[in-house]
Structures are given as structure tokens and as C-alpha cells.
Amino acid sequence: MERKVNLFLIGAMRAGTTSLVELLSRHPDIYVPPIKEPNYFTEDLPKELYSPPKNFSIDHYFEKDFPKKRLHIAHIQRKEHYEKLYSGARNEKYLLDASTAYLYAPGVAKRIYEYNPEAKIIVLLRDPWERMLSHIYMDYGLGRTKEPLDEILNRQLDSHNANNASWFDYVSMSLYHSKIEEFQYLFSNVKVLSLKELTTNPENVLNKLAIDFALDSFKDRGLMKLNMSQAKSPLNGIHQKYQKHFKSYLRKIFGSKLRQLVFNKMIEFQRQENDISDKFKKEFEIIFSKDELICESRTI
Secondary structure (H helix, E strand, C coil), rough: CCCCCCCCEECCCCCCCHHHHHHHHCCEEEECCCEEEEECCCCCCCCCCCCCCCCCCHHHCCCCCCCCCCCCECCCCCCHHHHHHHHCCCCCEEEEEECCHHHHHCCCHHHHHCCCCCEEEEEEEHHHHHHHHHHHHHHHHHHCCCCCCCHHHHHHHHHHHCCCCCCCCCCCHHCCCHHHHHHHCCCCCCCEHHHHHHCCCCCHHCCCHHCCCCCCCCCCCCCCCCCCCHCCCCCCHHHHHHHHHHHHHHHHHHHHHHHHHHHHHHHHHHHHHHHCCHHHHHHHHHCCHHHHHHHHHHHC
């Protein structure tokens, strides 16, 4: 009988999910597949969130590179590929899918429920303002956007106020409460975690999860040695963040001149962030007020 994926870490994007997956992967009863974010239940994954290399083929990946080559993200659309992704699992109690687009993309909650109504759901949240800036920062550093920050924020405000924002807009992906309610309506076990608590007390968060998921404790498994600072705001210590998050990746695909260009863009973004007007901050504070409360009050 086919085993069903039964543990979903659905977001939020830029909220430390990669660090949490690393922690969860060290438990012997949790299987993490070679693709962290398979996005199988996302019908349409926009290029703003996923732009595969020009010559990338998911068929070729499963024929030649699976399971040795690990990918951060892909868009699996065939059932046989999704099943094969978990073919390396043995007797683990949980099979994990950690696709952060699931929290936002339309219809995902219903599709996961139809696939496995007994699945357990984890949501990891970050302060919505910090999450949005981190998202823009990432796109800016990788060259996905070249607009000045104030123009990006103005456009985001206009789209939000006109009620025509896409689900993958920067603002939309920091609006959590209605999306979480969709999952809570369908699933009996939805755990909402705070990045703030995870970075300050990961042992406490993980052991609460262990109790709720009927797992042996995470304690004494060497799990707490992971440096959670990588999940903190990337808007401080620009050089350190460049070294930690981008340099090794960029070295593989860009020459030194282009790497320096990316670094210079990050510095420029840092300067623009420091110049954001109080007006912007107040407007977004109103938009994010309910979601800020969720982040502060919900930790399992």
C-alpha cells in the first residue's frame, strides 16, 4: 500500500523553514526527501517564486540525478514523481513536504486534505514586516528586481489597497491569518510556530512538537547545535549575510565581477531600507496588525 506524505511544513516563506527542516531531519522518525520544496500541490508556481535553470528537466533529474543530488525547490507535477521522491523512506513515522508556497497558493489546503486528511500541518511565522523586507532583499540580491525599494513598496500598497494583489506579492505573503484558517478548518492538527521562539529556544519548540506528534524527544540527539542565526533578519550585518547565504552559491554560477555586483546591490538595498519613511512603516503596520498579533501569541 502506498505510503502517504503525512507532515507538511507549509511556510511562511523567508521565515526560517530551511533551518527548521534541518532540525527535523535529524530525528530518525522524520524523513526529509532530496527536494525540500516539491510543490506538488501547487497548481501554478509563478516565476517570481521558482525559475529553474534553462536546461533543467525534472524527468532528467529523476532518471539521472535522483536521489544523490539534493534540490531546494522544484515543481513536481506527476504523481509517479512525487511518490518516487519518498521512495528512500524506510520505517520513519513521518514523511515531510516543506513547500512554503502551500500556505498561500489557492486551493492547496483542499488538495492536501483530499490527498491525506490525517496529515499534520506546521506553520512557521515571522514578523510580517521583516518577512516582506527579507523577501524583497532576496530578490534584490539575486537580481530578480531592480526597482528602488520605495517604488516596490508603493506598488505593493497600491495593489493591496485596490484589492488586486496576486497571492505571491510581497504583501500578500505576509498576510497569514486567513490562510491559516483555511488549514485549521480542514485539518485537526495545525501547529503554528513563531520564528522568534524557534531562534531563542529551539529545544522547547521541538520537544513540544515531539509530544504532540508522539515522537521520542529531540533532546540529546545533537539537534540543538544548529546555528539558528541564519534564520534571523538579513537586514543586519550585510557582509556576514552575504558570506553565509550567497557567496558559496554564487561562486558556482557567476564570476568574481558578477559576485561583486550582487554584493553591491545588497549594500544598496541596506541603504534604501534605512531610508524608509515613517509613512511607509505606519501604513504597513496597519495592514499587518492582525498578523503581527499571530506571530507574538502563537507558539504551538
